Each structure stands twice: as C-alpha cells, then as structure tokens.
C-alpha cells in the first residue's frame with residue numbers, strides 16, 4: 001500500500017487544515033499540529049503521540065534522545081500503544097495468550113501503519129482519529145479480527161486519548177493493552193506518584209509477587225509494577241505535577257528501567273533513566289478484557305494539569 005493511501009480520500013486543498021500538516025519525521029510520515037495554544041506530533045506508524053506541548057511550556061512527554069523514527073521500529077518515548085496484548089505473551093492470561101503466535105512484547109499496533117480517519121480543528125482544540133484493522137495481515141503474530149480506533153483530543157488543558165476496540169470476529173476476543181505514557185522528570189528520586197495508595201500490585205521484579213502499596217510510589221531504581229487500580233493519579237516531579245485520569249481501566253503499570261536495564265534497552269541512552277518514568281493506563285494482568293462479537297471497549301486517559 002502506498003503511503004498516500006493512508007491520507008483522507010478527500011483532496012487536501014490548500015488551507016483545508018489550519019493547524020495540522022503532514023511532515024516527515026526521520027523515515028516516518030507524521031502529522032504536526034501547530035496551534036496557537038499547543039503543539040503536538042503524531043506518527044501514522046503506531047498512531048504514536050511523540051510530543052505534546054502547550055505554548056510556552058516544556059514538553060509534557062519524554063522522548064528518548066536516541067529514539068528512531070524508522071519503519072518497523074518502536075519509538076522510545078511519547079505514548080506507544082500496546083495492543084492487542086500488553087507485555088510478554090507468556091505472562092498474559094491463557095485466553096489472551098492463545099491468540100498470540102510470537103514472543104514479541106506489547107502487540108503489533110505500535111509498529112503497524114494506522115490510517116488517518118479524521119482531523120477536526122477549531123480555535124481551542126484539535127481532534128485527530130486513526131484506525132487499525134487487526135485482521136489476517138497480522139496472522140503470523142495473532143489470530144483475531146478487531147478494529148482499533150484511537151482519538152486524540154488536544155487543548156490547552158491537556159491531551160485526551162481514547163482507544164476503542166471492537167471485536168469483528170465470530171468468537172469472543174480477549175485482549176490486554178496499555179497507553180504506555182512516558183513522562184519527563186528532572187530527577188526520578190525526587191518524583192512520586194500519588195493515587196495508588198491502598199491498592200495491590202504485582203511486582204514483576206520480585207517474581208511477580210502480590211504486594212500492597214501503603215502510600216505514594218517513590219523510586220530508587222528499576223521499578224516494574226502492575227497496580228490493580230484505575231484511579232486518577234498525580235505524578236509529582238521537582239518541575240511540577242501532572243494529572244492522569246484513566247477511563248475503562250482497572251490497572252496501571254509503573255515502570256522505570258533503572259541503570260542496568262537502561263544500559264540494555266534499545267534506543268535508550270544509559271544515563272537517561274533518572275529523567276523519565278512510565279505511568280501506563282492499562283488493561284493488564286487480571287484486568288484483561290473479553291469482548292463478544294460486535295462488542296466494543298474504550299481504554300482512555302486524560303493527561304492534564
């Protein structure tokens with residue numbers, strides 16, 4: 001399929017969009033939004049939000065200085081979409097795992113080419129929707145037939161993502177997924193996540209042991225946890241705070257690679273781990289979802305002030 005076929009079928013008359021334009025980011029086709037109130041960049045590959053920045057503010061998302069923008073390569077930073085499974089296949093519930101025919105983590109959506117469905121703009125907001133058909137094109141990786149539709153809503157208040165999955169297959173569909181949000185911090189050790197207190201989590205670094213969170217989440221190095229909570233969160237860093245309000249989620253992944261894993265990770269400078277953290281709005285572990293034929297589920301997050 002040629003790249004241009006992913007653009008809207010209507011001819012792009014000059015001036016059709018006031019704030020959005022096509023750009024090439026590395027070797028990827030992308031949409032750049034330059035609105036008087038905010039800027040954002042979104043690649044067609046992965047429907048990946050790379051950057052979001054209200055005017056005169058710092059970037060709200062962390063992007064690795066070593067991120068690559070190449071076909072088939074997951075972008076390190078921004079918000080990768082993990083779909084239709086989260087994490088390594090072998091750690092997924094049997095119902096999810098039985099459809100997966102690869103050992104690759106986090107599904108195939110983050111490296112697949114999505115198609116642009118809609119761009120809407122006004123003086124206050126920009127809304128962009130993209131779609132991906134999870135069908136036989138991915139048969140070597142996964143069995144299923146589902147439509148993924150993501151809508152990004154940008155305003156000066158923040159950005160809102162809504163990822164709706166519809167089961168188009170004849171059998172019930174079990175999936176896990178995450179909006180894998182990378183956030184910046186000037187200093188991880190002085191960063192905390194509020195809102196996960198009094199919930200249980202799976203500590204994947206402690207043999208997937210169930211553990212109880214007493215108060216705020218603090219970081220001292222590598223952290224990789226699946227919290228059984230979809231409550232609103234506040235991430236407090238020395239540079240300020242950010243609120244994350246999940247929709248359709250009862251699980252939240254909190255991740256930082258720490259020094260050793262950072263040195264092994266792709267497209268991740270070894271010294272960068274104290275300057276980022278991931279807080280991922282998820283349907284992971286026992287929070288996986290089952291959709292009957294024709295049924296939809298929306299996983300979303302509002303990243304706000």
Ligand SMILES: O=P(O)(O)OC[C@H]1O[C@H](O)[C@H](O)[C@@H](O)[C@@H]1O
Nearest residue numbers: 074087105106224225253255278
């Ligand atoms: O390197 P990636 O495939 O992008 O995964 C990055 C990270 O994603 C999630 O946060 C998982 O919980 C981690 O275990 C994983 O290391």
